[in-house]
Amino acid sequence: MKDRKSLVAVVLIVIVAIATTGTSSARTTSHRGGTLKLLANAAGGTLDPQVNYTLQYWQLYQATYDGLLAFQKAGGAAAFNVVPDLASNYKITNGGKRWVFTLRKGVKFSNGQPVTANDVVASFRRIFKVKSPTAGGFYNGIVGASKCLKTPATCTLAGGIAGKGNTVTINLTAPDAEFKYKLAVPHASILPANAPPNDAGSTPIPGTGAYYFSSYDSNKQLVMKRNPYFHVWSQAAQPDGYPDQITQSFGLTVEAQVTAVENGQADWGYDFPPADRLNELGTKYAAQTHLTPLTAFWYAPMNVNIPPFTSLKARQAVNYAIDRNALIKIFGGPKLATPSCQVLPPGFPGNKPYCPYTKNPGTTWTAPDVAKAKQLVNESGQKGAKVVVISANDEVQKAVGVYLASVLNEIGFKATEKAISGNIAFTYPQNTKNHVQINVQQWYQDYPAASDFLHILFGCESFHPGSDSSINMAGFCNKPINAEMNKALKQEVTSFPKANAMWAKIDRQVTDQAPMATMFTPKHLDFVSKRVGNFVFSKQFYWLVDQSWVQ
Amino acid sequence: MVDEVLAPAGGDLVVAAAGPWQLARRRLLRNRVALVMAAMLAVIVALCLCAPLYAHHIAHVDPFRSNLDGTTIVNGKRVPVMVQSTQGLGLGVTPIGPTWDVHHYFLGADEQGRDVAARLLYGGRNSLLIGTSAALITCFLAVLIGVVAGFFGGLVDGILSRFLDLIWAFPVYLLAISLSTVLIARGISFGPFHLTSGSLLLPITIIGLVYIPYVARPVRGEVLSIRRREFVEAAIGLGASNWRLLWSDVLPNVITTVIVLFPLMLAIDMLTEAALSFLSIGVQAPKASWGTIILDGQDVLYTRPAVALAPGIAIALTVLALNVLGDGIRDALDPRAKLRRTDGE
Numbered sequence: 012m013k014d015r016k017s018l019v020a021v022v023l024i025v026i027v028a029i030a031t032t033g034t035s036s037a038r039t040t041s042h043r044g045g046t047l048k049l050l051a052n053a054a055g056g057t058l059d060p061q062v063n064y065t066l067q068y069w070q071l072y073q074a075t076y077d078g079l080l081a082f083q084k085a086g087g088a089a090a091f092n093v094v095p096d097l098a099s100n101y102k103i104t105n106g107g108k109r110w111v112f113t114l115r116k117g118v119k120f121s122n123g124q125p126v127t128a129n130d131v132v133a134s135f136r137r138i139f140k141v142k143s144p145t146a147g148g149f150y151n152g153i154v155g156a157s158k159c160l161k162t163p164a165t166c167t168l169a170g171g172i173a174g175k176g177n178t179v180t181i182n183l184t185a186p187d188a189e190f191k192y193k194l195a196v197p198h199a200s201i202l203p204a205n206a207p208p209n210d211a212g213s214t215p216i217p218g219t220g221a222y223y224f225s226s227y228d229s230n231k232q233l234v235m236k237r238n239p240y241f242h243v244w245s246q247a248a249q250p251d252g253y254p255d256q257i258t259q260s261f262g263l264t265v266e267a268q269v270t271a272v273e274n275g276q277a278d279w280g281y282d283f284p285p286a287d288r289l290n291e292l293g294t295k296y297a298a299q300t301h302l303t304p305l306t307a308f309w310y311a312p313m314n315v316n317i318p319p320f321t322s323l324k325a326r327q328a329v330n331y332a333i334d335r336n337a338l339i340k341i342f343g344g345p346k347l348a349t350p351s352c353q354v355l356p357p358g359f360p361g362n363k364p365y366c367p368y369t370k371n372p373g374t375t376w377t378a379p380d381v382a383k384a385k386q387l388v389n390e391s392g393q394k395g396a397k398v399v400v401i402s403a404n405d406e407v408q409k410a411v412g413v414y415l416a417s418v419l420n421e422i423g424f425k426a427t428e429k430a431i432s433g434n435i436a437f438t439y440p441q442n443t444k445n446h447v448q449i450n451v452q453q454w455y456q457d458y459p460a461a462s463d464f465l466h467i468l469f470g471c472e473s474f475h476p477g478s479d480s481s482i483n484m485a486g487f488c489n490k491p492i493n494a495e496m497n498k499a500l501k502q503e504v505t506s507f508p509k510a511n512a513m514w515a516k517i518d519r520q521v522t523d524q525a526p527m528a529t530m531f532t533p534k535h536l537d538f539v540s541k542r543v544g545n546f547v548f549s550k551q552f553y554w555l556v557d558q559s560w561v562q
Numbered sequence: 563m564v565d566e567v568l569a570p571a572g573g574d575l576v577v578a579a580a581g582p583w584q585l586a587r588r589r590l591l592r593n594r595v596a597l598v599m600a601a602m603l604a605v606i607v608a609l610c611l612c613a614p615l616y617a618h619h620i621a622h623v624d625p626f627r628s629n630l631d632g633t634t635i636v637n638g639k640r641v642p643v644m645v646q647s648t649q650g651l652g653l654g655v656t657p658i659g660p661t662w663d664v665h666h667y668f669l670g671a672d673e674q675g676r677d678v679a680a681r682l683l684y685g686g687r688n689s690l691l692i693g694t695s696a697a698l699i700t701c702f703l704a705v706l707i708g709v710v711a712g713f714f715g716g717l718v719d720g721i722l723s724r725f726l727d728l729i730w731a732f733p734v735y736l737l738a739i740s741l742s743t744v745l746i747a748r749g750i751s752f753g754p755f756h757l758t759s760g761s762l763l764l765p766i767t768i769i770g771l772v773y774i775p776y777v778a779r780p781v782r783g784e785v786l787s788i789r790r791r792e793f794v795e796a797a798i799g800l801g802a803s804n805w806r807l808l809w810s811d812v813l814p815n816v817i818t819t820v821i822v823l824f825p826l827m828l829a830i831d832m833l834t835e836a837a838l839s840f841l842s843i844g845v846q847a848p849k850a851s852w853g854t855i856i857l858d859g860q861d862v863l864y865t866r867p868a869v870a871l872a873p874g875i876a877i878a879l880t881v882l883a884l885n886v887l888g889d890g891i892r893d894a895l896d897p898r899a900k901l902r903r904t905d906g907e
Binding site for chain 2: 266285286287288289290291292293294295297300302334336337338340341343344345346347399404406409410412413414416417418420421426427428429430431536
């Protein structure tokens with residue numbers, strides 16, 4: 012009797028399990044299809060994955076291109092895990108200087124061409140040929156890269172990369188613990204060997220992802236369709252997507268984008284919703300509004316080579332005077348950002364809370380100290396100095412710029428604000444020829460390593476006078492701190508925890524030198540239409556658009 | 563000179579002798595609509611001139627300083643200027659709306675927590691200053707070019723007229739926007755003179771220059787006509803010098819044209835300033851003008867339309883007043899034009 016009961020129970024469990032699996036599968040299949048309609052105020056520039064450096068398209072490249080490695084397509088912190096993608100496995104030898112990858116078999120580009128070692132080698136050469144913005148920053152450690160940086164057109168990366176059969180070997184000049192991250196960003200996408208050796212612009216290049224770009228008109232629309240040659244080889248690296256088609260239409264104002272999503276005419280807008288619509292989204296459309304903390308920061312780089320910010324006291328005065336709570340109000344309120352004084356964002360490798368620029372210095376910001384700021388300006392001898400605050404001309408950045416000018420005037424400078432087109436707001440302040448004193452910027456991580464903030468934004472190697480590609484906008488080159496950074500980079504090869512402790516110290520040192528005024532750590536707001544389901548937010552590449560369904 | 567027959571209260575007809583300016587003044591004073599508009603314009607100008615008085619002694623605010631963490635009093639209660647949403651997800655911060663209390667944010671706050679009423683008055687000062695200065699520049703240079711071209715004719719006229727054609731060939735807003743975009747970044751350096759990007763002289767100069775052909779052409783036409791009139795021929799016959807002809811015979815006869823055009827140019831210049839400032843290439847923050855306040859208001863249009871509406875209404879009223887007043891002046895200076903218009907000619 013007892014046995015019969017057990018048998019019945021087992022049979023029931025099996026039946027339920029089968030039914031559940033069947034239901035789940037049926038549900039998944041039933042969600043497949045439809046068109047996901049995205050909106051953006053303007054196109055994101057070139058569609059070339061090795062050239063484009065915008066979040067707008069990096070978000071889409073996740074579903075269209077693959078590298079040898081990839082960040083895991085998952086929600087939350089799991090998105091920081093690097094997993095094999097077009098490489099089925101890899102091993103690191105020669106003391107961290109040789110990386111050997113075994114390529115997967117049967118993977119094809121969206122034009123039907125199979126992926127070979129030759130394509131991989133050509134893709135790495137192409138990074139230099141197309142003068143990818145990170146060619147010098149991310150891939151300069153490959154043997155032969157320095158020659159390629161000097162003469163991109165004839166780049167061969169001789170001795171740096173070789174392919175044989177389904178094996179690809181990359182040789183580095185020195186061990187680089189962050190190289191796996193650099194291989195997982197879109198600039199290291201593997202493209203067909205016959206891809207044009209220059210920026211492809213608006214011409215789509217075939218990729219290996221679940222989707223391919225079928226058309227792109229930067230004045231109208233970008234269309235992504237299912238890659239007919241795609242099959243899932245790694246659920247973690249490149250899962251199949253739900254919508255049959257994904258479109259991103261350009262030209263609608265941010266206000267119009269919000270209205271279109273509210274009315275169900277579109278599913279999502281790329282641009283941050285306007286301040287006067289936030290209350291509406293948080294009340295009437297709360298279920299469709301997703302808030303996620305970012306590993307990013309809003310900051311105001313101060314050019315340490317141009318008065319008045321040649322003076323440390325003048326720079327520190329700005330830090331003391333800024334009311335972070337006021338800035339957060341401009342951004343949409345405390346639910347959308349948290350005050351910050353340091354470079355590394357909360358929860359990021361190397362972050363150790365530190366805030367010297369507040370009424371009660373310690374680990375968190377509490378209130379501005381305007382009296383101290385005024386005193387520092389007096390002591391700096393820069394009182395009355397003329398300052399122009401540069402910002403992009405979008406609503407929030409311009410308002411932040413106006414606020415900064417107001418604060419600078421309050422503590423003794425003569426400041427005005429100048430809003431410039433968003434198209435040049437990132438490059439214009441980089442060029443020393445434009446003599447930008449202070450500007451409003453944001454930095455969103457490329458990959459989860461402290462160096463991506465500290466070394467990239469404040470390292471001597473990132474300062475290139477006279478160039479539009481000088482990401483160290485403050486022109487901050489402190490030799491002792493830079494030496495510490497290089498030591499920390501070396502330490503990463505053997506121990507990331509030890510290196511992160513070093514980065515925490517560097518974070519304090521850079522904060523104390525104040526080449527920037529850190530303002531706040533933002534949260535990301537995604538407002539999606541009612542029909543969008545399965546919203547998955549990757550900390551690395553934000554909303555995984557293809558993992559959501561629309562039916 | 564006997565020019566007009568007036569009927570006094572007693573009913574007896576009296577023939578009055580009066581000069582043309584006096585007659586024009588009388589005609590203008592009889593035009594009630596023009597007078598109402600002149601009064602409205604005077605009130606607007608007076609209010610704008612009183613901006614510091616209002617900001618510092620009535621509202622007690624600094625209209626150029628962000629006040630995002632500030633508070634004010636509404637119905638006897640202290641409330642934040644920027645109101646944080648507490649409903650739903652608690653997103654968004656809304657500036658306080660109009661309180662209709664002159665002491666406390668009469669027209670509400672903008673996205674920086676600044677008093678809109680105080681900024682409106684300060685903005686009006688800049689808008690009126692730019693409009694007036696630009697119109698003066700336009701009229702002065704246009705008279706200079708128009709009179710010289712029309713009086714001397716020949717090669718001088720050819721060169722100056724082609725120069726005017728060149729400016730005329732550009733759509734005026736496109737030319738103003740192009741010049742502003744190029745010059746606003748670094749200002750203008752001309753020998754020892756340097757106009758910084760934040761200086762009000764920059765929009766004044768640009769707006770003043772782009773409208774020169776619009777005044778210079780009618781002036782030139784007027785001079786060409788006067789040049790052939792009998793009294794000018796007579797003066798030439800009597801051996802009058804060019805300088806005397808210009809100063810005594812030509813200029814007094816074209817000045818009425820300029821006086822008629824001036825308020826219209828002022829209105830157009832104010833509209834152009836508003837357009838440039840709205841595009842961020844006119845008056846630069848933290849200075850204010852009605853155009854920049856409309857731009858600020860655009861960011862909170864959905865929740866606080868008063869921020870954009872207030873300067874919009876101010877511009878509309880000022881331009882309306884200037885146009886009607888301009889028409890009144892024209893009718894007063896040239897009554898035949900009114901007759902022609904009435905007759906449908």
